[in-house]
Amino acid sequence: MDAYEKLLKCRDCIRGKTDFVPRVALILGSGLGDFGEKVDIKDVVEYKDIDGFPRSTVLGHRGRFIFGYVEGVPVVVMQGRVHSYEGYSMQDVVLPTRLMGLLGAKAIFLTNAAGGANPDFRAGDLMLIRDHIACFVPSPLIGGNIEELGTRFPDMSQIYDGELCSAIRSTAEENGIGLREGIYLQLRGPQFETPAEVRMCRGLGADALGMSTACEAIAARHMGMRVCGVSCISNLAAGLSKAPLTHAEVAETANRVAGQFTALVSGSIAAIDKLL
Numbered sequence: 001m002d003a004y005e006k007l008l009k010c011r012d013c014i015r016g017k018t019d020f021v022p023r024v025a026l027i028l029g030s031g032l033g034d035f036g037e038k039v040d041i042k043d044v045v046e047y048k049d050i051d052g053f054p055r056s057t058v059l060g061h062r063g064r065f066i067f068g069y070v071e072g073v074p075v076v077v078m079q080g081r082v083h084s085y086e087g088y089s090m091q092d093v094v095l096p097t098r099l100m101g102l103l104g105a106k107a108i109f110l111t112n113a114a115g116g117a118n119p120d121f122r123a124g125d126l127m128l129i130r131d132h133i134a135c136f137v138p139s140p141l142i143g144g145n146i147e148e149l150g151t152r153f154p155d156m157s158q159i160y161d162g163e164l165c166s167a168i169r170s171t172a173e174e175n176g177i178g179l180r181e182g183i184y185l186q187l188r189g190p191q192f193e194t195p196a197e198v199r200m201c202r203g204l205g206a207d208a209l210g211m212s213t214a215c216e217a218i219a220a221r222h223m224g225m226r227v228c229g230v231s232c233i234s235n236l237a238a239g240l241s242k243a244p245l246t247h248a249e250v251a252e253t254a255n256r257v258a259g260q261f262t263a264l265v266s267g268s269i270a271a272i273d274k275l276l
Contacts, residue, residue, distance in 0.1 A: 003091045004146045006052050010095065011102045013051045018043035020067035022076035023276055024269050025105035025225075027097070027216065029081070029112035031253065032232060036066050036079040038262055043067040047080075054092045056080040071270035076100050083211055084137065085190040094140040094219035098149065101225050106276045107164060108220045109269065110229035111261075113253070114208035115193070116236045117201050118182060123236065124257050126264060127180040127208055128168055129160055129229035133201075134214035137188050141222060150222040159221045164228035167271035168264070175263045182207025184231055186214035208233060228272070230264065232257060 020043050028035055045065045047053050056063040066077040078100070084093050097108065116125065145152040172179035185206035187193060193201070193209060201209055208231045217227045234253040 003095075003143070004148060007095060007098055007102065010050050010053050010099050014045055014065070014099070014103065017045050017049070018067055020074065020076075021104040022067065022074045022100065023104065023106055023273055024070075024073055024075045025078070025097070025100035025108040026075055026265070026269070027078040027081050027108070027110050029212065029232065031113050031234065031255070032111055032261060033062050033079050034258060035262055035265060036062065036077050038070070038266065039066050039075065039077055040069040041066055042069070054082040054088050054095065056082055071266055073269050073273040075269065076103060076105060081212055081216075083190075084188055084215075085211060090138045090140045090142070090215060094216055097216045097219045098223060101220065101223050105225065107161070107226040107228070107272055108216070109265065109272070110213050110216055110227065111265070112184075112210045112213045112229070112231050113234040114184065114210040114231040115198075116207070116233040117185070117198055117209050118207040121180060121207065121233050121236070123233060123253050125180050125233040126172075126177065126257065126260065127182050127184075127231040127233060128165060129184045129213070129231060130165065130181050131160060131183050132214040132217060133183060133185040133204060133206055134218060137186050137215060140215045140219045150224060154222045156218065156221060159217055159227055161226040161228055163275050164226055164272050167275060168228060168230065168268045171267035171271055172264055175260075175267060177260050177264050179264075180207075180233070184208050184210060184213060184229070186210060186212065226276070228268075232261060
């Protein structure tokens with residue numbers, strides 16, 4: 001079964017369970033899944049109930065789609081994502097992103113927990129993603145191009161939509177939320193980076209490091225979705241702190257900033273919807 005055929009099969013499976021049509025898609029990163037409980041939920045579809053759909057295996061990734069409303073906006077929320085380090089091909093990693101687009105979403109709001117490579121950052125900061133570096137992981141567009149989704153050589157010069165980024169900035173200001181801005185760099189993982197690797201990434205201009213998101217942004221942009229994203233800086237990257245890095249720290253930081261994260265994402269979705 002080719003990638004597009006598999007994608008259509010997943011879409012048809014979901015359509016057999018719900019006819020809800022979202023306008024905005026939201027992917028919740030590590031430790032940020034509790035936002036899903038803030039949604040006015042209309043339907044829930046478990047990943048395990050979708051034929052051929054990849055499963056989340058990481059602690060803290062719930063593994064389900066939530067269909068409902070945030071600030072009156074119809075959304076589909078991915079409560080738990082899949083990663084290439086779990087053993088999935090990049091085509092499977094971005095299948096959920098493409099699927100949400102086929103279900104009707106015109107824009108996608110990507111979130112993640114990331115390590116701070118910028119020494120000015122602190123654990124708990126929220127960072128608007130202005131751009132990314134994705135050349136350390138395989139492109140999700142490798143292989144035969146899916147012409148039904150987009151062109152063979154898509155432009156990525158403004159992958160993070162300027163208007164959507166402005167909407168997030170305005171929401172942060174209105175809610176008194178300090179918002180960093182920077183460049184996100186995706187590495188494959190699952191191991192955390194060494195201090196030498198962090199210095200290399202910082203030298204390339206990265207402000208935050210993670211193991212997701214950039215590939216999803218590429219797939220979404222390829223198929224014409226408008227893209228924006230925010231990183232929760234869960235810890236300082238290796239070499240910038242004496243403390244060892246742990247996945248538990250990710251959850252602890254996410255819990256600490258949950259209120260700000262909820263306000264920023266909810267308000268931004270309402271503002272983004274007005275631009276679609």
